[in-house]
Amino acid sequence: MRRVYCDHAATTRCHPDVARLIYEYLVNEFGNPSSIHAFGRRARKGVEEARQQVADLIGARATEIFFTSGGTEADNWALRGTVYANRAKGNHIILTPYEHHAVLDQAQALEREGFEVTLLPLEPETGAVTEAALVAAIRPETILISIMYVNNEVGTIQDIKGLCAAAKAANPSVVFHTDAVQAAGVIPVNVKDLGVDLMTVSGHKIYGPKGVGALYVKKGFRFQALQVGGGQERKMRSGTENVPGIIGFGAAAALAARELEARAAHARAMRDRFLAGVLAMDGVTLNGIDPRVSPERRHPGNANVSVEHIEGEAMLLRLDMAGIAASSGSACTSGSLEPSHVLLAMGCSRSIAQGSLRFSFGQENTEDDVDYVIEEFKKSVAFLRKLAPTGL
Numbered sequence: 001m002r003r004v005y006c007d008h009a010a011t012t013r014c015h016p017d018v019a020r021l022i023y024e025y026l027v028n029e030f031g032n033p034s035s036i037h038a039f040g041r042r043a044r045k046g047v048e049e050a051r052q053q054v055a056d057l058i059g060a061r062a063t064e065i066f067f068t069s070g071g072t073e074a075d076n077w078a079l080r081g082t083v084y085a086n087r088a089k090g091n092h093i094i095l096t097p098y099e100h101h102a103v104l105d106q107a108q109a110l111e112r113e114g115f116e117v118t119l120l121p122l123e124p125e126t127g128a129v130t131e132a133a134l135v136a137a138i139r140p141e142t143i144l145i146s147i148m149y150v151n152n153e154v155g156t157i158q159d160i161k162g163l164c165a166a167a168k169a170a171n172p173s174v175v176f177h178t179d180a181v182q183a184a185g186v187i188p189v190n191v192k193d194l195g196v197d198l199m200t201v202s203g204h205k206i207y208g209p210k211g212v213g214a215l216y217v218k219k220g221f222r223f224q225a226l227q228v229g230g231g232q233e234r235k236m237r238s239g240t241e242n243v244p245g246i247i248g249f250g251a252a253a254a255l256a257a258r259e260l261e262a263r264a265a266h267a268r269a270m271r272d273r274f275l276a277g278v279l280a281m282d283g284v285t286l287n288g289i290d291p292r293v294s295p296e297r298r299h300p301g302n303a304n305v306s307v308e309h310i311e312g313e314a315m316l317l318r319l320d321m322a323g324i325a326a327s328s329g330s331a332c333t334s335g336s337l338e339p340s341h342v343l344l345a346m347g348c349s350r351s352i353a354q355g356s357l358r359f360s361f362g363q364e365n366t367e368d369d370v371d372y373v374i375e376e377f378k379k380s381v382a383f384l385r386k387l388a389p390t391g392l
């Protein structure tokens with residue numbers, strides 16, 4: 001059966017060059033980077049080269065990169081590491097309601113521990129945060145702001161530079177974190193230009209391995225270690241390094257930096273072809289920023305659409321039977337029939353949110369694939385409408 005993968009925001013296929021390098025570090029260069037013998041030294045060299053590659057991808061210094069087990073750990077750490085180190089300054093945290101659960105659930109846990117959390121209003125339909133809304137929420141006791149750079153469900157690209165500058169003008173001691181898991185390696189990202197203090201990145205969204213990510217921690221502010229033990233990652237995150245994963249992440253970051261523009265152009269062409277096909281249908285609507293109007297404000301490969309009177313999950317199952325992989329909501333929450341918290345936060349109705357489907361296009365997709373997806377999408381809609389003509 002034909003298989004078409006349109007779920008690159010959930011994860012990507014590991015690039016074969018990256019996979020080969022990972023194999024090398026699993027089987028041949030398997031030393032512990034903390035060992036002083038040659039095996040250890042070679043592993044250390046590999047890890048430090050990878051650190052530089054990840055740093056280069058986001059315009060950081062290598063000493064500001066701390067490897068983690070992925071985006072989730074980096075998000076969790078960004079929040080907890082900041083608020084406990086800066087508790088003397090205040091107890092107030094600001095977020096958007098459409099953050100990844102790695103941020104939202106950590107903030108909820110901190111709320112139970114006595115911190116106060118404000119969720120910013122989002123602009124309806126686009127999901128953008130305005131500087132005015134952010135500044136209005138900032139107080140003298142605000143210690144942390146966390147705003148996602150590129151949203152994983154609807155692809156909205158926030159103006160992180162503007163928001164960060166406005167936040168620092170309102171309260172210079174505030175720490176600004178951005179979850180850039182869907183941004184780094186997809187759009188140009190430079191931490192110095194953005195002005196952020198903390199940034200989360202992950203390997204498996206950019207043709208690297210799963211289970212590895214990093215937190216950028218700008219030099220010079222109070223931040224707490226994640227775990228203690230052997231003192232790895234400059235005593236900030238103890239535990240023997242995931243050397244093959246880190247090497248793979250570094251290689252994937254270097255490839256992404258080199259191919260950034262070509263990859264974005266390809267994903268954009270596939271996404272736009274898909275949208276032209278499905279938005280011409282009756283009852284199919286686009287969620288989020290219209291990339292035909294403002295392409296620079298949306299992830300190049302992201303399409304999020306709703307089909308009137310049809311559940312997204314039902315569509316997914318039909319498409320899966322045709323070998324097509326897409327997603328409803330984020331992969332981490334699929335399996336639950338709760339409508340997407342992102343679309344609800346953007347003011348969509350429950351039925352639009354429940355009918356939503358995310359297609360995220362990537363390097364392996366061809367025009368022929370996209371035409372097949374459009375055709376199967378139309379067949380699935382026709383089938384499900386016949387089955388439940390009265391709708392939801």
Ligand SMILES: Cc1ncc(COP(=O)(O)O)c(C=O)c1O
Nearest residue numbers: 070071072100152179181182202
């Ligand atoms: C925006 C965002 N943040 C965080 C994560 C979690 O990253 P990881 O899967 O590396 O833990 C994801 C992955 O779905 C994501 O899309």
